[in-house]
Amino acid sequence: MKHLLLCLAIAAALPAQAQEQALARIAAQPAVKQALAYIEKNEPLTQKNMLAINAIPAPTFAEAARARDYEQRLKAAGLADVHIDEAGNVLGFWRGSGKGPTVVLAAHLDTVYPAATDLTVREKDGRLYAPGIADNGRSLAAMLAIAQALSDAKVQTEGDVLFVANVGEEGLGDLKGVKHLFRQRKDIKAFVGLEPALGTHGDPVTYMGAGSRRFKVTIHGPGGHSYESFGLPSAVHAAGRVIARIDDVRVPAQPKVTFNVGVVQGGQSVNSISAEASLLIDIRSADAALLAKVEQQIKDAIQQGVNDTNQRWNSKAISADVALIGDRPAGKMAEDAVIVRTALAAAKVQGRPALLDAAHSTDANLPMSLGVPAVTMSGGGTSGGYHSEKLEWWAPQNAHTGPQNAMLTVLGLVGVRGLDAPLAK
Numbered sequence: 001m002k003h004l005l006l007c008l009a010i011a012a013a014l015p016a017q018a019q020e021q022a023l024a025r026i027a028a029q030p031a032v033k034q035a036l037a038y039i040e041k042n043e044p045l046t047q048k049n050m051l052a053i054n055a056i057p058a059p060t061f062a063e064a065a066r067a068r069d070y071e072q073r074l075k076a077a078g079l080a081d082v083h084i085d086e087a088g089n090v091l092g093f094w095r096g097s098g099k100g101p102t103v104v105l106a107a108h109l110d111t112v113y114p115a116a117t118d119l120t121v122r123e124k125d126g127r128l129y130a131p132g133i134a135d136n137g138r139s140l141a142a143m144l145a146i147a148q149a150l151s152d153a154k155v156q157t158e159g160d161v162l163f164v165a166n167v168g169e170e171g172l173g174d175l176k177g178v179k180h181l182f183r184q185r186k187d188i189k190a191f192v193g194l195e196p197a198l199g200t201h202g203d204p205v206t207y208m209g210a211g212s213r214r215f216k217v218t219i220h221g222p223g224g225h226s227y228e229s230f231g232l233p234s235a236v237h238a239a240g241r242v243i244a245r246i247d248d249v250r251v252p253a254q255p256k257v258t259f260n261v262g263v264v265q266g267g268q269s270v271n272s273i274s275a276e277a278s279l280l281i282d283i284r285s286a287d288a289a290l291l292a293k294v295e296q297q298i299k300d301a302i303q304q305g306v307n308d309t310n311q312r313w314n315s316k317a318i319s320a321d322v323a324l325i326g327d328r329p330a331g332k333m334a335e336d337a338v339i340v341r342t343a344l345a346a347a348k349v350q351g352r353p354a355l356l357d358a359a360h361s362t363d364a365n366l367p368m369s370l371g372v373p374a375v376t377m378s379g380g381g382t383s384g385g386y387h388s389e390k391l392e393w394w395a396p397q398n399a400h401t402g403p404q405n406a407m408l409t410v411l412g413l414v415g416v417r418g419l420d421a422p423l424a425k
């Protein structure tokens with residue numbers, strides 16, 4: 001009776017402990033128990049898979065070889081309808097009864113490292129060093145372990161778990177893979193992404209997505225000889241004024257919003273008045289309105305810098321084009337959103353610390369911005385030095401807890417047959 005009442009209560013606002021109670025029941029169910037034990041027992045296999053997956057180069061826009069390899073791994077793990085979509089994402093299903101929601105479990109395939117990067121693993125002081133080993137080699141192996149565990153224990157779910165190894169998360173990939181996924185499918189009710197856990201303490205849950213807008217500013221001028229044509233305005237000088245104007249923009253400390261001119265290029269020779277200069281600019285915040293406001297301030301600053309230069313040289317010859325080269329929407333879940341509570345409860349019911357993380361920019365940004373509940377969870381282990389060829393590392397402390405927490409979260413969201421109704425609506 002108590003059971004039935006709880007099922008009926010799911011649709012209403014849930015009390016704080018409801019997710020914990022539901023997940024405790026799921027964790028105690030025999031097949032799920034077996035799946036959790038499978039993940040712990042097979043952690044050495046997960047690490048072997050991590051090394052094998054990470055040995056295949058997968059720079060953003062060139063993930064195909066790793067995708068084909070991962071497709072075979074998901075098939076061997078027993079998922080249904082495993083295939084590669086038009087964007088290059090690898091998809092596979094753990095099929096439920098057909099009476100529950102579709103929930104995505106995702107890990108990105110791509111790395112920031114060019115194809116020629118040496119991916120050899122070095123071991124030092126208990127850490128494994130290799131480009132991409134944590135971000136996102138570990139998460140891909142963790143996701144595979146979850147598929148294998150569900151399959152080994154024959155866990156019966158209500159909804160489908162859609163496993164996605166997606167392309168284009170990093171840099172100018174601009175979330176290409178998940179953007180395609182959400183354009184194609186309107187049935188996704190929740191999204192759990194896997195990324196490395198920053199630092200050395202537990203498996204934090206990320207529920208805020210820092211959005212970013214990136215621009216290439218190209219400044220044009222007339223050019224000319226530095227001596228003969230002196231008096232004409234220079235694009236490089238204008239770039240200096242533009243950067244100074246951008247540098248003067250003031251932003252609040254909270255909510256956090258940042259801006260950066262990361263790359264400056266321009267000029268032909270020491271004795272030429274430059275005809276062209278360009279800047280790459282990154283603006284970030286988890287607050288979408290603030291992000292838009294600062295973007296406008298930066299655009300105004302660019303125009304002011306151009307005007308300053310024309311005024312100084314009594315000219316109209318300097319102009320600037322601003323091109324959008326990156327657009328990651330900002331998004332944010334409420335701290336008490338069902339998916340956030342479910343992810344925290346997964347750690348809690350297994351006797352682990354429930355940790356919330358600061359804002360990050362991940363695939364989960366996109367579903368958050370579309371109003372689809374999303375979190376990013378840890379692939380397990382400890383790690384650091386991301387995006388740095390010589391410094392990226394991963395270490396196996398309690399590595400199995402990441403995939404265990406993520407699997408339990410996903411099972412709570414899709415629902416396990418015979419237990420509480422799915423937590424994802």
Ligand SMILES: [Zn+2]
Binds near residue numbers: 196
């Ligand atoms: Zn990543």
